[in-house]
Amino acid sequence: MSIPADIASLISDKYKSAFDNGNLKFIHTETKKTKDPKTSMPYLISHMPSLIEKPERGQTPEGEDPLGKPEEELTVIPELGGANDKSYKLLLNKFPVIPEHTLLVTNEYQHQTDALTPTDLLTAYKLLCALDDEESDKRHMVFYNSGPASGSSLDHKHLQILQMPEKFVTFQDRLCNGKEHFLPTFNTEPLQDAKVSFAHFVLPMPESEEAVDEELLAMCYISILQRALTFFQDWLNENPELKKSYNLMLTKEWICVVPRSKAFSDEMKIGFNSTGYCGMILTKNDEVFSKITEKPELINDILLECGFPNTSGQKPNEYNY
Known part of the structure; x- marks a missing residue:
């Protein structure tokens, strides 16, 4: 797996050029750091009106694949992968939630409902290793929104990479703090x-990068994905319309899967993808931003509405394995 040593500079330079030339849409007006007084879950709530311009699922014309032939101005690396297998391209997100928000896209069309392959996972992990910088306190997360209720808007398989907000400690960080890597x-x-309302499955990653290979990543992913997919078996009688959907988040410290029942809260008029399930909440309109910054405990209810109930402490059944 070959990731260019200057990957961070390549992304930064391309982003600056695309931003200056108006090739991407980024308007960030206000961010508020807060936490739920009941669960202590930390939130970073950002008001981003530029996301109104981002097409939602179903708004891209049928048959059109924006990631198949991306704009040259947004292409960081057109061919990325192993020595003889350039399976991916690295693009800038046209609608970034933070600067230098990138997409790892399969060159050959695969569907966003497909499971991640061991190579997908290892490529993503290697990008994290190349982009993270302890000295500069730079830390990144890869995420994958899979299925119609996950908050994904495009069907061409892609993972997203963004830098975590400085000094922002997610509940997954706290959960894994001081814990050794293990497989369920x-x-x-x-x-x-x-304390968190919604079901989520988290594993600590090995401290040593050398200990992480395709096999280990695949075993971590499959073991927690099986837990998540169990919900669709258990809830199908109650909601026959359920379609398998989940969010995957990966940092160098942990891997997490969250099963999803809805992409959007009808009551609060807010949608979530993976970022919401680690406490980074994005709002498009003033009213929602005001409401949840004044009462952050509302977020726990909305995340549950769009997910499934927490099963902490419950014994697994045979479907989990």
Whole structure:
């Protein structure tokens, strides 16, 4: 797996050029850091009116694939991968939620509902290793929104990479703090924070980058994905319209999967993808921003509305394995 040593500079230079030339849409007006007084879950709530311009699922003309032939101005690396297999391209997100928000896209069309392959996971992890910089306190997250209720808007398979806000500690960070890497068994469940309303499955990653390979990443992913997919089996009688959807988040410290039941809260008029499920909440309109910054405990209810109930402490059944 070959990631250019100057990858951070390549992204930064391309972003500056695209921003200056108006090739991407980024308007960031206000951010508020807060936490839920009941669960202590930290939130970073950002008001981003530029996201109104981003097409939602179903708004891209049928048959059109914006990621298949991306704009040259947004293409950081057209061919990325192993020595003889350039399976991916690295693009700037046209509607970034923070500067230098990038997309790892398969060159050959694959669907966003497809499972991640061991190579997808390793390429994403290697990008994290190349982009993270302890000295500058730069830390990144890769995420994958899979399925119609996950907050994904495009069907061409892509993972997203963004820099985490400085000094922002997610609930997954707290959950994994001081814990050794492990794989779930019948007696050892993935980690869940009992205070958080929604189901989520988290595993600490090995401290050493050398210990992380395709096999380990695949085993982590499959073991927690199985937990997430169990919900669709359990809830299908109650909601026959359910379509398998989930969010995956990966940092060098942990991997997390969240099963999703809805992409959008009808009551609060706000949608979520993976970023929401680690506490980074994006709003498009003033009213919602005001409401949830004044009462951050509302967010826990909305995240549950769009997910499934927390199963912390429950014994697994045979479908989990």
